[in-house]
Amino acid sequence: MVxxxxxxxxxxxxxSWGTTFAKILADGGSNVTLWARxxxxxxxxxxxxxxSDYLRGIALPKNVKATxxxxxxxxxxxxxxxCVPAQTLRENLVTAAPFVTDGQxxxxxxxxxxKRTGQRMSEVIAEELPIDxxxxxVVSGPNLALEIAKExxxxxxxxSESLETASLVATAATNRYFRCFVNTDxxxxxxxxxxxxxxxxxxxxxxxxxxxxxxxxxIITRGLAEMTxxxxxxxxxxxxxxxxxxxxxxxxxxxxxxxxxxxxGRLLGQGYTLTDVIKQMKQTAExxxxxxxxxxxxxARGVDMPIVEQVSQVLAGTLDPKDIAPHLTxxxxxxxxxxxxxxxxxxGRGAFWGSFKRAFHQLRDGSGSPSGN
Ligand SMILES: NC(=O)C1=CN([C@@H]2O[C@H](COP(=O)(O)OP(=O)(O)OC[C@H]3O[C@@H](n4cnc5c(N)ncnc54)[C@H](O)[C@@H]3O)[C@@H](O)[C@H]2O)C=CC1
Ligand SMILES: O=C(CO)COP(=O)(O)O
Numbered sequence: 001m002v003x004x005x006x007x008x009x010x011x012x013x014x015x016s017w018g019t020t021f022a023k024i025l026a027d028g029g030s031n032v033t034l035w036a037r038x039x040x041x042x043x044x045x046x047x048x049x050x051x052s053d054y055l056r057g058i059a060l061p062k063n064v065k066a067t068x069x070x071x072x073x074x075x076x077x078x079x080x081x082x083c084v085p086a087q088t089l090r091e092n093l094v095t096a097a098p099f100v101t102d103g104q105x106x107x108x109x110x111x112x113x114x115k116r117t118g119q120r121m122s123e124v125i126a127e128e129l130p131i132d133x134x135x136x137x138v139v140s141g142p143n144l145a146l147e148i149a150k151e152x153x154x155x156x157x158x159x160s161e162s163l164e165t166a167s168l169v170a171t172a173a174t175n176r177y178f179r180c181f182v183n184t185d186x187x188x189x190x191x192x193x194x195x196x197x198x199x200x201x202x203x204x205x206x207x208x209x210x211x212x213x214x215x216x217x218x219i220i221t222r223g224l225a226e227m228t229x230x231x232x233x234x235x236x237x238x239x240x241x242x243x244x245x246x247x248x249x250x251x252x253x254x255x256x257x258x259x260x261x262x263x264x265g266r267l268l269g270q271g272y273t274l275t276d277v278i279k280q281m282k283q284t285a286e287x288x289x290x291x292x293x294x295x296x297x298x299x300a301r302g303v304d305m306p307i308v309e310q311v312s313q314v315l316a317g318t319l320d321p322k323d324i325a326p327h328l329t330x331x332x333x334x335x336x337x338x339x340x341x342x343x344x345x346x347x348g349r350g351a352f353w354g355s356f357k358r359a360f361h362q363l364r365d366g367s368g369s370p371s372g373n
Contacts, residue, residue, distance in 0.1 A: 006031045006063070007172060010077035012092060013109075014041055014066065016054040016145040016283060018083035021109055021173075023149060025081070026061040028175040034066045035073040042066035054283075058149040074099040079107060079172055081139075082125070085284045086112025089121055093128035102131050107158075107169055108138045111193035112286035118293040120190045134162040137169045138186060140193035140245040142252030144259065151177040157245045158182050159189035181244065188236030192245035195230060197287030198294060198308045199223030200253040201265035202324065205314055208269020209322045218325070219307060220254050226305050230294070233301040261287040268314055269321045291315060 007030045011022045014036035022034040036042045045051055045066035049059055067073050074080055074096055084092050089110065100106065106129060108121040119127070126133050141156030148154055158173065158180045160166040170180035183189060199219065206215045227250070228241040240246060253259045264285040267277045278288070291312045298305045313319035 007079070008033070008077050009079040009081065009172060010035065010073040011081045011083060012070070012073060012096065013083035014045070014051060014054070015083065015085075016149075017109055017143070018081070019045075019051045019055050019058075019060070020145040020149045021081055021083060021139075022064045023058070023060055024173055024175060024178045026063045027177075028172055030063070030172055032064045033073040033077065034064055035070055036066055036068055039068045042068045055146065055149050058146075070095050071099045074104075077104060079105040079169060081107045081109055082121070083109040086110050086121060086286055087115055087289055089124050090114065090128060093125060097129055100129050100131060103135065104131065105135050105137060105165055105168060106131060107136075108190070110286070111140065111190075111197060112290050113194055113293050113297075115289050115293050118297050120187065120194070122186055122190060134160070135165055136160060136186075137165050138190050138193075139169070139173065139180070140189050140249065142244060142248040144252055144256055146258055148178060153177045153179075155179040155181065155244055155248075157189050157240075157243065159184065159186045159240075159245075161186060183237075183240060183243075185237045185240040187234050188231050188238075188240030189245040191231040191234060191236055192227065192241055192243075193249060194286070194290050194294065195227040195308075196223075196246070196250040196253050197261040197285075198291055198311055199227065199250060200259055200261040201268070201285075201287045201291075202307050202311050203254040204259075204262040204265020204267075205269040205311070205321045205324055207262075208266040208271075209324075210269075211325060215325045216254065220250060223254075223307050224250060226307055230298055230301075230303045230305060233303045234297065260285040264288060265311075271321070273317060274315050287311075288315065 009025050009030045010033045011018050012035045014034050022032045026032045082089060106125055108125060110121045113120055114124055122136050122138050125136055137158055137160035139156050139158050142154060143156055158166045158170040161184060163182060163184055166182040170182050174180045202219050203216050224247060227246060228238055231241055232238055253262060260281060260283050264277050264281055267280060291308060295308060295312055310319055310324045314321050314324060
């Protein structure tokens with residue numbers, strides 16, 4: 001009997017996460033075409049199976065082939081994974097659009113919103129590509145690229161309006177060290193990845209100032225409440241924010257020196273200006289560009305985000321980093337209930353506790369949620 005041909009997939013963007021995801025897919029059995037902008041990088045990957053600028057010391061599987069021709073990557077691929085900096089996605093989709101056909105699955109691996117429109121990456125994809133939204137998916141979770149490239153075990157969530165699409169992506173992207181769960185909460189899964197970056201910048205700032213674990217734990221915990229309130233106001237399920245794409249990623253990003261958002265925050269906390277930080281960062285720290293559009297979206301729905309507001313003030317140079325912590329909870333002198341970011345946001349309060357209660361019961365009873373998240 002002849003074995004079925006391996007699935008062919010494309011990854012667009014050969015930075016640290018795009019290259020790592022190409023390895024994940026290849027190790028899951030797919031033949032992967034990895035698109036890189038620069039020809040010297042495609043030459044290096046094809047000749048040496050390495051991407052030394054972004055994943056030093058990592059050998060890529062032989063079934064990852066690189067190209068800098070978008071058509072070569074996309075035509076004939078069953079699934080196309082986009083992994084470029086969020087602010088450049090639209091221009092890359094414009095280049096890709098003539099080669100994409102309905103029926104191909106398009107996946108976002110990115111964790112930013114578009115600055116100009118405030119749109120999530122899946123929304124930009126839906127606007128620019130000639131495909132049914134049922135064929136769009138997003139992947140998010142506690143996924144620091146270098147750890148995964150070293151095959152340290154971890155998990156992620158694949159989300160799509162269509163459970164069938166999410167399952168096809170999860171099957172392709174699951175291997176011996178990377179496990180994908182599925183859900184249909186696209187806004188929750190995507191916003192989890194965007195919002196944790198902003199909280200990681202805040203945690204980095206206080207770390208840079210020299211504050212310790214109490215301050216960081218306070219910001220992480222209050223940050224999760226803030227993330228949940230925001231995401232729920234934009235249609236997310238609160239459970240998603242208590243899962244891998246919310247709490248899971250928040251912990252990984254706030255804890256790890258590998259995180260670029262955390263690192264950018266630490267430099268700000270040490271007194272560098274935003275301009276200096278951007279100059280020093282060699283890789284993408286999406287949180288820096290997402291702060292302004294997220295705050296505009298928060299204001300539009302009346303969501304209070306005191307931590308993100310303070311990050312924005314530190315970025316603008318109008319708040320001394322050392323003053324970020326005392327303002328953690330509220331501007332008011334009146335004591336407030338712990339969950340009440342704003343009395344008008346009753347959904348936030350209920351949603352946050354509800355999601356924790358459900359997560360707790362699942363853990364205690366050993367039952368997985370239907371989404372597995
Ligand atoms: N690195 C990580 O651990 C993870 C990153 N992500 C997300 O993946 C996305 C990409 O991040 P990374 O791969 O980490 O960034 P990176 O900074 O490592 O690589 C970015 C890549 O995009 C390329 N690029 C820059 N401008 C471009 C343009 N105009 N058009 C096409 N390509 C361009 C660069 O040459 C580079 O290859 C971000 O949204 C990030 O939040 C998500 C999960 C984990
Ligand atoms: O998203 C990530 C981990 O899940 C990577 O975080 P950074 O972009 O801050 O490095």
